[in-house]
Amino acid sequence: MKIERIVLRQLKMPLVHFFETSFSRTYSRDIIIVEVVSEGLSGWGEITAGENPFYNEEWTESAWLIARDYVAPRIVGREFQSASDADGLTHHIRGHNMARGGVEAAIWDLQARRNGNPLWKEIGGGARREIPCGVSIGIQDSVGQLIEKIERELADGYQRIKMKIKPGWDVDVVREIRTKFPAIRLMADANSAYTLADTAHLKQLDEFYLMMIEQPLAHDDIIDHAELQQKLDTAICLDECIRSAHQAEQAIRLKAGRIINIKLGRVGGFSEAIRLHNVCQASGIPVWCGGMLEAGIGRAHNIALATLPNFTLPGDVSASKRYWKRDIILPEVETTSQGTIVIRDELGFGYELDHDFMKQITIRTEAVS
Ligand code: OSB
Ligand code: MG
Numbered sequence: 001m002k003i004e005r006i007v008l009r010q011l012k013m014p015l016v017h018f019f020e021t022s023f024s025r026t027y028s029r030d031i032i033i034v035e036v037v038s039e040g041l042s043g044w045g046e047i048t049a050g051e052n053p054f055y056n057e058e059w060t061e062s063a064w065l066i067a068r069d070y071v072a073p074r075i076v077g078r079e080f081q082s083a084s085d086a087d088g089l090t091h092h093i094r095g096h097n098m099a100r101g102g103v104e105a106a107i108w109d110l111q112a113r114r115n116g117n118p119l120w121k122e123i124g125g126g127a128r129r130e131i132p133c134g135v136s137i138g139i140q141d142s143v144g145q146l147i148e149k150i151e152r153e154l155a156d157g158y159q160r161i162k163m164k165i166k167p168g169w170d171v172d173v174v175r176e177i178r179t180k181f182p183a184i185r186l187m188a189d190a191n192s193a194y195t196l197a198d199t200a201h202l203k204q205l206d207e208f209y210l211m212m213i214e215q216p217l218a219h220d221d222i223i224d225h226a227e228l229q230q231k232l233d234t235a236i237c238l239d240e241c242i243r244s245a246h247q248a249e250q251a252i253r254l255k256a257g258r259i260i261n262i263k264l265g266r267v268g269g270f271s272e273a274i275r276l277h278n279v280c281q282a283s284g285i286p287v288w289c290g291g292m293l294e295a296g297i298g299r300a301h302n303i304a305l306a307t308l309p310n311f312t313l314p315g316d317v318s319a320s321k322r323y324w325k326r327d328i329i330l331p332e333v334e335t336t337s338q339g340t341i342v343i344r345d346e347l348g349f350g351y352e353l354d355h356d357f358m359k360q361i362t363i364r365t366e367a368v369s
Helices: 060-075 085-090 097-114 143-155 171-180 196-208 223-231 245-253 270-282 296-305 355-361
Strands: 005-020 025-038 041-047 130-132 134-137 160-164 186-189 236-238 259-262 287-289 340-342 362-368
Touching: 005 060, 005 355, 025 060, 025 097, 041 060, 041 097, 041 296, 060 085, 060 097, 060 362, 085 097, 085 270, 097 270, 134 143, 143 160, 143 171, 160 171, 171 186, 171 196, 196 223, 223 236, 245 270, 259 270, 270 287, 270 296, 355 362
Parallel strands: 134 160, 160 186, 236 259, 259 287
Antiparallel strands: 005 025, 005 362, 025 041, 130 340
8 A cells, every 4th residue: 555645634623621630721622633545545543642742742733743744754655565564664753652643543544444444453453342431530620510520421321530630639639529429430640740759648549449540750750650659559550651562561560550541642553552552461451542632533543442452441532522512523422321432333443524524623734745
């Protein structure tokens, strides 16, 4: 297969509710959609970078430049044996995994369509027909608002609740939530807001039998996490600091956590995500699929990824309507009353693109041929 053209589109999509983490509050997303074109067929990907370089070093503007000036020129015109070649062709670009991964995922989608397969089949998934879903709930203006949101998500059937924490919104808030909801599957995500100096403070969270604490320490740290994990009963889940299968191996060797969250963009696409999944599976480390407030294409790719066998825990992939008044795919992603997403057998990422709507919200387009 030869990619003749790569088209980048930047979409402006306001969130139905702001999303606040320990590093920032987001009201509106600027999302880059990648189209790869070959012999009259298109494959689609989504670059999951945020609007600012706060989760990792990437943001919409940097991802646009890297995708246009470094990734696309290494892909266009090349003869591919398989979509898995894309990773190797861009691997020497240091960092910028989301920009690389958005293009890589589009090539997998294209390959699935060429082979007449749904994407989940093309990547070797299909271990389950329904994906177990949790929700990630941002920091709110009041505990009352957080409780209301949790009640709504539980009523919708979601299987686990993740709440964001940061210094000043942690132990006391978790205590209130745990008291109010003694039996739910609950976890906390700190997005790197603490250091080892906070060990005694974080240790207080053990009382609340959380499923896990996600990325409490620095975004690029593994060693301190190992020290903290030794002192906590609660499992640590690693997010930001695991960008490759190799880093997962190192983290597992050092016992820096007991669970890993896999994000397609953070690790640079399906090839690396599958390697990472396999490393974890071989070591008995369960994984789940993280989210980056994706529009429909990225959401659908996450669903495909989460059909690999070791994605045994509920992830952060949830219904479109939690994020968007209108999504760019048809139908939108919906969940069952059991808090699952049923996988689809349609070609590629499995949903139709709403081209008209996408056109309406596109604020920039560039093509590399
Ligand atoms: O740490 O998992 C995270 C959103 C943006 C950046 C980082 C994270 C998140 C989420 C939201 O938790 C997951 C989602 O609902 O898409
Ligand atoms: Mg996280």
